[in-house]
Amino acid sequence: MNELRLGKQLKKLREEQKMSEEEVATQVGVPVQNIHKWENNQGYPDIQHLLKLGDIYKTTIDEFIKKDAALQNRINIQEEEREDNDKLLHPGFYIGIGLMFFGNFLSFIIGNLMIMMVTNIAGMLIICFYKEILKLLKGVKKDFYEQK
Structure with a gap:
């Protein structure tokens, strides 16, 4: 075409x-x-x-x-971003909170505060940068399939 x-x-x-x-x-x-x-x-x-x-x-x-x-692709991407912005709490929020709670729980059981610190930092990063992480992973996936 x-x-x-x-x-x-x-x-x-x-x-x-x-x-x-x-x-x-x-x-x-x-x-x-x-x-x-x-x-x-x-x-x-x-x-x-x-x-x-x-x-x-x-x-x-x-x-x-x-x-x-x-x-057309630009319009579609903007529509997807608009739909994402309408969601109050995205999945990254729940994943990050879950990781933080899991790390705290594991830290108290094992007695190692380093585990709590690492999981809390990772959880916060996921909460804050979830959409960017997804975009990055989609780009990597797209590049991977284009190379085949």
């Missing part, structure tokens, strides 16, 4: 309308640098700017999104 990146598509549409980057920037209400970045796939316009660009180029946001897989 021949996928056209949003930047190439924006540049093509602007040239078809015989407009300069400055003219488009003025109509959209952004600095010229934004138009340049968008057309060179160095960034994406937000939804309001996509709407204005759609009006200027007489096309729809749907057409912009359908032709750019990277933009």
